[in-house]
Amino acid sequence: MRRVLIAVAGLFATTALLVALKSGPGVMRLPDQVPVIQRVAPSPSGEPTPSGEPGPEPDPADPPPSPGPGGNTYIGDSAYTEFGYVTVQITVEDGRIVDVVALEMPADEARSVALSARVASVMRERVLAAQSANVDLVSGATWTSEAYRQSVRSALVKAGLA
Amino acid sequence: MRRVETVMGTTATVEIVDFGPPDRAAELADEAFAILHEVDARFSTYRADSEVSRVNAGEPVDPSPSLREVLARCTALWRQTNGYFDAYATGRLDPSGFVKGWAVQVASDRLLAAGAVNHCVDAGGDVRVRGHSSHGRPWRVGIRHPFERNAVCCVVAGTDLAVATSGVYERGHHVLDPFTGAPARGLRSVTVVGTDLGEADALATAALAMGEAGIAWLSTLEGYASAVVTDDGRFLCSQNLPLAE
Numbered sequence: 001m002r003r004v005l006i007a008v009a010g011l012f013a014t015t016a017l018l019v020a021l022k023s024g025p026g027v028m029r030l031p032d033q034v035p036v037i038q039r040v041a042p043s044p045s046g047e048p049t050p051s052g053e054p055g056p057e058p059d060p061a062d063p064p065p066s067p068g069p070g071g072n073t074y075i076g077d078s079a080y081t082e083f084g085y086v087t088v089q090i091t092v093e094d095g096r097i098v099d100v101v102a103l104e105m106p107a108d109e110a111r112s113v114a115l116s117a118r119v120a121s122v123m124r125e126r127v128l129a130a131q132s133a134n135v136d137l138v139s140g141a142t143w144t145s146e147a148y149r150q151s152v153r154s155a156l157v158k159a160g161l162a
Numbered sequence: 163m164r165r166v167e168t169v170m171g172t173t174a175t176v177e178i179v180d181f182g183p184p185d186r187a188a189e190l191a192d193e194a195f196a197i198l199h200e201v202d203a204r205f206s207t208y209r210a211d212s213e214v215s216r217v218n219a220g221e222p223v224d225p226s227p228s229l230r231e232v233l234a235r236c237t238a239l240w241r242q243t244n245g246y247f248d249a250y251a252t253g254r255l256d257p258s259g260f261v262k263g264w265a266v267q268v269a270s271d272r273l274l275a276a277g278a279v280n281h282c283v284d285a286g287g288d289v290r291v292r293g294h295s296s297h298g299r300p301w302r303v304g305i306r307h308p309f310e311r312n313a314v315c316c317v318v319a320g321t322d323l324a325v326a327t328s329g330v331y332e333r334g335h336h337v338l339d340p341f342t343g344a345p346a347r348g349l350r351s352v353t354v355v356g357t358d359l360g361e362a363d364a365l366a367t368a369a370l371a372m373g374e375a376g377i378a379w380l381s382t383l384e385g386y387a388s389a390v391v392t393d394d395g396r397f398l399c400s401q402n403l404p405l406a407e
Binding site: 096099135136137138139140141152156 | 166175304325
């Protein structure tokens with residue numbers, strides 16, 4: 001049985017090596033500009049953001065999202081990562097979690113804070129339009145940090161669900 | 163009927179809309195979550211007793227049909243992405259970049275087969291929607307704004323969408339270029355929209371790993387739409403992206 005597995009893994013590795021050798025560094029070989037992709041935004045005419053603005057630093061004073069009807073909310077302990085604190089809030093209805101919201105996340109690195117001020121100013125209109133659009137759910141990269149999991153766990157403990 | 167559970171190291175949501183008896187809807191939600199938990203138990207690299215961990219530990223494992231399927235799909239994706247999606251990028255088997263989306267897809271397929279034609283399943287931002295939402299209209303899925311917390315940068319809408327986003331906006335989180343081993347630069351967020359969430363997930367991750375070249379590569383994909391935010395703050399999307407009005 002072990003042999004089967006090794007065969008599977010071995011095939012995989014060998015194929016990888018062959019293709020890597022075949023294609024080498026020029027693996028992409030794609031045109032620099034492909035017209036199918038449209039540059040939609042931003043234009044350089046966006047309002048400049050006043051310098052010295054902190055950018056979208058997580059604001060602890062953000063009002064927590066309102067709980068669903070009849071829901072009880074529990075805020076998890078802030079968990080520290082090397083980049084900052086993570087705090088989540090869960091909403092519980094009838095002994096089940098119905099919502100999980102991050103109240104505090106580490107800021108992006110300094111470079112992206114500067115960038116984000118710029119992006120926020122050029123993309124503001126789109127962002128506001130999107131926010132008023134009644135979104136059912138949001139697609140985004142998964143929060144991967146252990147701190148996020150820790151804060152969720154502590155909120156579960158407070159809710160008596162852990 | 164909406165429910166949230168923690169699974170696969172993140173939070174997952176199942177919502178079933180307009181489906182007869184509430185008890186039956188609740189049963190179906192349980193089944194959907196059971197699928198997610200089962201996939202987690204089998205494929206998690208965090209659990210020493212998962213099939214994937216036992217493989218990595220060199221234990222004699224007769225690969226289950228699911229593991230065989232996942233390995234075959236990962237191999238196909240590795241080819242399709244010119245090696246930029248690599249389940250062996252870390253030197254060990256780690257199919258997470260495909261498995262989370264795939265699990266959501268399997269759960270959603272199960273709901274559909276059971277007659278729940280209007281539902282959404284979301285695991286940590288990997289989203290599969292079918293039919294209409296509780297508002298009686300096509301599902302509206304926001305794509306997270308990579309620079310602004312709690313904001314979305316655009317909205318897509320549809321009745322049969324798999325939406326996967328890979329991003330590096332969480333500080334300290336990187337996607338590695340498998341050819342250099344260094345964190346990929348150039349793209350902050352990549353969203354791929356199609357009808358197969360496992361593939362969409364892997365394709366988004368691969369494009370992110372390619373850096374700016376990923377934009378051109380995304381435009382060559384057939385059957386998928388995409389949206390990209392670059393490190394320097396440009397928003398780009400394919401012409402077939404089903405943007406909400």
